[in-house]
Amino acid sequence: MLDVNRNGGGERVLKIFLVAGEHSGDALGAKLIAALKKLRPGTIEFGGVGGEEMAREGFHSLFPIEDVAVMGPLSILPKLPRILRRVYQTVDAAIAFAPDAVVIVDSPEFTHPIAKRIRTRAPEIPIIDYVSPSVWAWRPGRAKRMRAYVDHVLALLPFEPDAHVRLGGPACTYVGHPLIEKLDDIQNADGLALARRLGLDATKPVILVLPGSRTSEVERLIDVFGDAVARVSANVPVEVVIPAVRHVRDRILAETANWSPRPHVVDAGTPDKYAAMRLARSALAASGTVTLELALAQTPSVVAYKVDKLIARLRFLLKVPSVVLANLVLGKNVYPEYLQEACTADALANALLPLLSDTSERRAQLLVLAETPQKLRLQSSSPSAAAAETVLSAIANHAAGKSRRAGPT
Template sequence: MNIFLIAGEPSGDALGAALMAGFAELVPGCRFAGVGGEGMAEAGLTSLFPMSDLSVMGLAEVLPRISLLRRRITQTAQAIAEQRPDLVVTIDSPDFCLRVLKRARAARPDLPVVHYVAPSVWAWRPKRAARMAPLVDHVLALLPFEPPYMQAAGMSCDFVGHPVVAAPRATQAEAQAIRQAQTVVLALPGSRGGEIARLAPRFGQALGQALPPGAQVLVPTVAAQAEHMRAQVARWPVPAQVLTESAQKRAAFRAADVALAASGTVSLELAANDTPMVIGYDMAWLTQRIAERLIKLDTVTLVNLVSETRAVPEYLGRACTADNLAQGLRNLLADPARQADQRAAMRLTMDRLGQGGDAPGYRAAASCLAFMSRKAGGGPSPVP
């Protein structure tokens, strides 16, 4: 069996590597081609070109690389046409992947296509699913409430579990080793430069107002943003330690009593480690005004959405002030009942995301095979 995969971001590379492992377990001897990063290379993929060519976001970053991106689209579509794989799996990165699929489908209309990571049509831009449907047959969803949205647009879809349920976690001994105070707080003001610049000053002020004397503040971050984060943290009114080493970051997530975090998938990482949180987020002025018009939800925190509760307090846009964040932290630190409510919601979230079942990569591979069986006329074949 020949499978062509395309990933354009580190998160997609991690999903792709786990998916490849699932295929290798279910279909020994299958062959892989396409585009990926280090994780997919370790799983047996020789990438057509460096995945970093695609890892850009934002108009200012994309514009200088338009010519390169166009060449990579053409190169990838040609490789699909020449190799005639049994299956194409595109992983997130819809701007690139859908352009490739448009060309590949024009040359081979019957090409079986699976897309991994459903677009967030439940939050905003609902027409994205309809635009994707002519190019994609089947979708692998990370969140349990996403399949009906994809099915309504004309694609089959399986919830296959979120990768957070299979991520490694620190032991209790490792967590204890990093604790140096009675109160340990995680500060997570984002992983991109713009997020850090906007949120870190407010997070620092909030921590200064809310924390008891002697509290330990840990700031896990990605290596690429370490110097930027250190420069921000140096201006905080409380001492804080920036962490970039993977084992230390895992230990910090498990060791913390509470966290102050930017909105995003980090809320699921905190849930996996049973760490109560306060969420804050803000965007550039124009982006925030547009988002307020487009987003129809009363919460954007994934723990709240998956658990169908509103246990995690969030302060978004104009509400994301140091005073509000500080009050949220004080409330959480002082009230064991609030912490207990969050922990119940986090446990429910992890259960609903597939914790305790088959690994998401295995489920994703099984879903792909079930889709191919249906397409070949073999009838329905549910995900294990």
């Protein structure tokens, strides 16, 4: 019988079905595809759902990733019928593709329902979850439930494998955070060149303001951030720089037009972002992955966040001492955080002011931030290569187990 998984030369074609549900997952998926092709010289056939970055690696998505790239329950509800159609379409396509493995990438609201349905219809297909849900932060029971439909988790944060062991989750391997691949770019960014180009006053310390990458984040934080900066500048004359992602840049420009001092808005998608981090005396940031970037850049910071009232009522479910990723990775609450009603202009300004001069608060942050690269670094390969190695190993182990179960022929 002809083996449909072999090419014309008799070499076995490896088939991997990837599902990314938003743009950050698309970026991870693209790097994973590139690393898989580099590690395995033979032919690999990819299928599934992805975005522009995966497309640059030759990936053909079933539909545009924008159809399902939504965040949070309130954002999902209006688009639920379309998302459900895409879930069932993706499951049908995965079964028809008959892959050696399915790799779901982040976006658990979209990818986990797909994984559950694939497991029900084709339990022989191994399923790998690239990016662990935050089971260590809230709803820890999810970890144990994941074992029914996820065979292996690829973790971005170094404490996550222990968390899955503690919570009874699937096998979990720390493959490294993708930011480590940007460490040289971050630490070698030329802040002084940016200052000259922007015409900044060298006698004034620079405050970096990072109000978030989503429209909802910017809407909730931009005014209070502006008021905090105004209070700081009333005590210490400062320059302000805001790296803005493309889709919220116009909103930020409009909302900060009357700020005093007037901020310099740069493109967050260019090296200017890291140059600004290296230049800044301190930063005021929305909670998120950017706090890890700030920690790698050794930028003393204050972190804040606000969510809608419905989500805020669920804070009692949080099981962590901090919501700031940098704090969790470092194991210390190095960055002060101000959430919901604690996120006031006075509180933020009072936390920022000591970071602008040589104070004990500033020295304490810098001492702990120096540990960040070592906390995230892998001993050998890059994160994308480690992820690819783990995927290939999981496929090989599954095939070996299936062969042993089948016995001699």
